[in-house]
Amino acid sequence: RMGLGLPTPDPKPEKFGFKLLAQDGKARRGEVSMPRGTIRTPAFMPVGTAATVKFMYPGQVRDLGADVILGNTYHLMLRPGAERIHSLGGLHKFANWKYPILTDSGGFQVMSLAKLRKMSEQGVEFKSHIDGVKHFMSPERSIEIQCQLGSDIQMQLDECTRLPASEDEIERAMQLSLRWAERCKIEFGDRPGQAMFGIVQGGDIPRLREESAQSLKDMDLKGYSIGGLAVGEPQQVMLDMLEVTCPVLPEDKPRYLMGVGTPDDLIESVSRGVDMFDCVMPTRAGRHGLAFTRYGKVNLKNARHKDDHRPLDPLSHCPAARDYSRAYLYHLVKSNEALGSMLLTWNNLAYYQELMQGMRDAIEAGRFEDHKVEVKEGWARGDI
Numbered sequence: 397r398m399g400l401g402l403p404t405p406d407p408k409p410e411k412f413g414f415k416l417l418a419q420d421g422k423a424r425r426g427e428v429s430m431p432r433g434t435i436r437t438p439a440f441m442p443v444g445t446a447a448t449v450k451f452m453y454p455g456q457v458r459d460l461g462a463d464v465i466l467g468n469t470y471h472l473m474l475r476p477g478a479e480r481i482h483s484l485g486g487l488h489k490f491a492n493w494k495y496p497i498l499t500d501s502g503g504f505q506v507m508s509l510a511k512l513r514k515m516s517e518q519g520v521e522f523k524s525h526i527d528g529v530k531h532f533m534s535p536e537r538s539i540e541i542q543c544q545l546g547s548d549i550q551m552q553l554d555e556c557t558r559l560p561a562s563e564d565e566i567e568r569a570m571q572l573s574l575r576w577a578e579r580c581k582i583e584f585g586d587r588p589g590q591a592m593f594g595i596v597q598g599g600d601i602p603r604l605r606e607e608s609a610q611s612l613k614d615m616d617l618k619g620y621s622i623g624g625l626a627v628g629e630p631q632q633v634m635l636d637m638l639e640v641t642c643p644v645l646p647e648d649k650p651r652y653l654m655g656v657g658t659p660d661d662l663i664e665s666v667s668r669g670v671d672m673f674d675c676v677m678p679t680r681a682g683r684h685g686l687a688f689t690r691y692g693k694v695n696l697k698n699a700r701h702k703d704d705h706r707p708l709d710p711l712s713h714c715p716a717a718r719d720y721s722r723a724y725l726y727h728l729v730k731s732n733e734a735l736g737s738m739l740l741t742w743n744n745l746a747y748y749q750e751l752m753q754g755m756r757d758a759i760e761a762g763r764f765e766d767h768k769v770e771v772k773e774g775w776a777r778g779d780i
């Protein structure tokens with residue numbers, strides 16, 4: 397390749413690693429690197445639960461600036477099956493996404509989607525919500541499935557407690573999740589180019605959050621997820637738990653807040669030290685006619701848009717935001733046309749990536765607090 401005068405690719409990092417590039421208060425700018433690519437943090441990870449980011453082509457997701465997407469063990473083990481994806485060359489090949497993929501362990505879905513569950517120390521027995529077939533998910537089986545999928549960043553199997561819950565219930569699930577983290581670490585073994593993250597639990601109890609974070613830190617894992625939040629608690633409770641949890645976690649490892657969130661959740665969580673996020677919000681809202689913009693939310697189901705020739709955002713680099721009138725988007729949404737979901741999903745993911753890029757730039761420039769005020773003023777000002 398050298399002789400052909402082609403650019404030599406920058407050396408692919410052989411090992412999974414995290415570099416802290418800049419800090420502004422508690423807000424962090426970093427990079428998570430691995431053989432399949434690098435994740436610029438703070439990062440938003442589009443959710444691709446069933447090996448697809450709904451209504452998006454993989455190339456389109458990439459062009460918006462997404463460095464990594466999510467897959468889901470629970471959904472993929474039920475359909476099309478982990479063994480099948482493995483025999484077809486793994487999830488990256490299957491979904492035609494050659495960059496990093498993070499998979500969740502399935503614990504959250506088993507508790508929220510599956511029927512007839514039986515929990516034990518060993519794992520959880522459940523029936524598929526698709527065809528009623530019985531499955532058993534243990535910490536070992538979850539890691540085995542994630543390895544069959546070939547995901548670059550894997551999650552331990554955990555038990556996520558819904559809030560509100562009793563202190564005893566939260567403590568029991570947190571302790572079980574710690575024992576399962578140990579078993580997942582053993583099952584995962586030594587895979588230099590991949591990572592298995594522990595998941596901090598502990599509900600809305602500061603003592604239990606600190607204990608969970610400290611115990612996982614002592615396991616010396618490659619990254620740390622903060623779970624058990626965005627499960628119905630008020631935003632302030634979530635933010636308070638970040639204030640308790642982040643200071644206990646190691647500075648030199650990535651922190652991933654699971655299932656979060658709205659643009660306001662993202663900016664407030666970055667300012668408390670979170671690096672990575674995933675949420676169905678931008679994609680699911682797009683399918684329900686809701687647009688996220690720098691001017692705040694725009695509900696395209698609302699008749700006030702039916703004669704509005706203006707685009708969602710003339711300043712956006714995304715065609716969905718710039719080249720279509722609100723009147724047209726309103727028409728598509730009311731007519732339940734597929735293009736409505738396509739354009740609003742595209743717009744929303746573009747806005748989420750633009751929001752993260754703005755935060756990365758602001759942290760590097762040491763002006764995160766000012767940037768936070770500017771962004772919130774934009775939302776408050778409302779429509780253009």
Ligand SMILES: CNc1nc2c(CC[C@H]3O[C@@H](OC)[C@H](OC)[C@@H]3O)c3nc(N)[nH]c(=O)c3cc2[nH]1
Nearest residue numbers: 445466467468500504556623624625626654655
């Ligand atoms: C929304 N709030 C929220 N999501 C959460 C998820 C991911 C849901 C997973 O389900 C799919 O989206 C529906 C995504 O999978 C691609 C996501 O990773 C969690 N996963 C685990 N293992 N443990 C948690 O404590 C947990 C808490 C959450 N809170």
